[in-house]
Amino acid sequence: MKELKNILQEVQTKKSRNYITFLTGAGISSASGIPTYRGSDGIWIKGTKYYKPESFGTFEHFSKNADEVWQYTFFRKKMFSEAKPNDSHYLLKGIEDCIPDKFNLITQNIDNLHQRAGSKKVYEIHGNLREMRCSEECSKDVYEMPNIPLKNIDEDLTYDEKKLLFCPKCGEDTRPNILWFDEFYNERNFKLDTTLKIAKNSGLLIILGSSGATNLPNALVQQTIKYGGYVIDVNLEDNNFTENFISKKNFFKFRGDIKEFLELFKNLMKG
Structure with a gap:
């Protein structure tokens, strides 16, 4: 060139x-x-449900399905950790x-x-999958994600693991510190x-x-x-x-x- x-x-x-x-x-x-985000191999899968990233990767979806999104987050973290x-x-x-x-x-x-x-x-x-923050934005604080065992695609979080994902200040759900499709x-x-x-x-x-x-x-x-x-x-x-x-x-x-x-x-x- x-x-x-x-x-x-x-x-x-x-x-x-x-x-x-x-x-x-x-x-x-x-x-x-690591599959490309929007390619044919990039469709997000959770159990028997199929989502396009544009619908799954939104705060709206998280607000209704926090447990599911967090489970997928720790599955993705597993995928990333195994990649070199x-x-x-x-x-x-x-x-x-x-x-x-x-x-x-x-x-x-x-x-x-x-x-x-x-x-x-x-x-x-x-953003990144090392950090999380309050889903209600009760403060500007960003927290390191807890040391929760990484998950297979069909492996749910336990009750004790979910408790580690509440905001330490207000008690609401935390969220991954990443940018979703319906955010700015x-x-x-x-x-x-x-x-x-x-x-x-x-x-x-x-x-x-x-x-x-x-x-x-x-x-x-x-x-x-x-x-x-x-x-x-x-x-x-x-x-x-x-x-x-x-x-x-x-x-x-x-x-x-x-x-x-x-x-x-x-x-x-x-x-």
């Missing part, structure tokens, strides 16, 4: 707006065996080591694989303002395995382009980013494997 070499050289010589930022989605974790960071996660860690002061990693993923690969500068814009981004839990500022100061924003189906990722791309930065969409196929930004002169696409792109990128940085 000839453009990549030229873009990288230009960004590296800038004195301002010279951050190199990566935006990752579910596609980067698929090589670790893949080569792309470690390549990003290597790039961060090369440019620690100019590197940012914004992720939509809640699987913790970037951190397990050793990445430090990670902004989780969809904010700074406190999802780094809205922080990541928009990062995008503004990025000379290069690289999308890895995200389809651009939610608002903030698109806003980050728009912000980078608006202030003169470049955006490269690395995916196997065209997506919402392509549809929204292909007409912009600073938007490029790389159709292929994420690992292949990151190996190329790291080699160009060294050269």
Whole structure:
């Protein structure tokens, strides 16, 4: 990719707006065996019921089915714990080591694989499954999830386990500290303002395995382009980013494997 070499050289010589930022989605974790969220293998299953993420992954559903959602949460945590960071996660860690002061990693993923690969500068814009907070928002406190045994898909929480999931301040249900489909981004839990500022100061924003189906990722791309930065969409196929930004002169696409792109990128940085 000839453009990549030229873009990288230009960004590296800038004195301002010279951050190199990566935006990752579910596609980067698929090589670790984690199903993509919206793909054909990404339908959520609980017992004999089948849900689409857009209906299950909502606060409305949680408010009526808290026990079911918590059981699924500990099933997902089990899936994530059994997965291992893949080569792309470690390549990003290597790039961060090369440019620690100019590197940012914004992720939509809640699987913790970037951190397990050793990445430090990670902004989780969809939250994570390490934390929980009061479902009634009685305070701004965020709590570490209790040490509840991880679950199989058909294994329910016990009564004693459920008691560990009540808010210690008001006694209402807690909830996973993640962004659901019927909720909005904010700074406190999802780094809205922080990541928009990062995008503004990025000379290069690289999308890895995200389809651009939610608002903030698109806003980050728009912000980078608006202030003169470049955006490269690395995916196997065209997506919402392509549809929204292909007409912009600073938007490029790389159709292929994420690992292949990151190996190329790291080699160009060294050269």
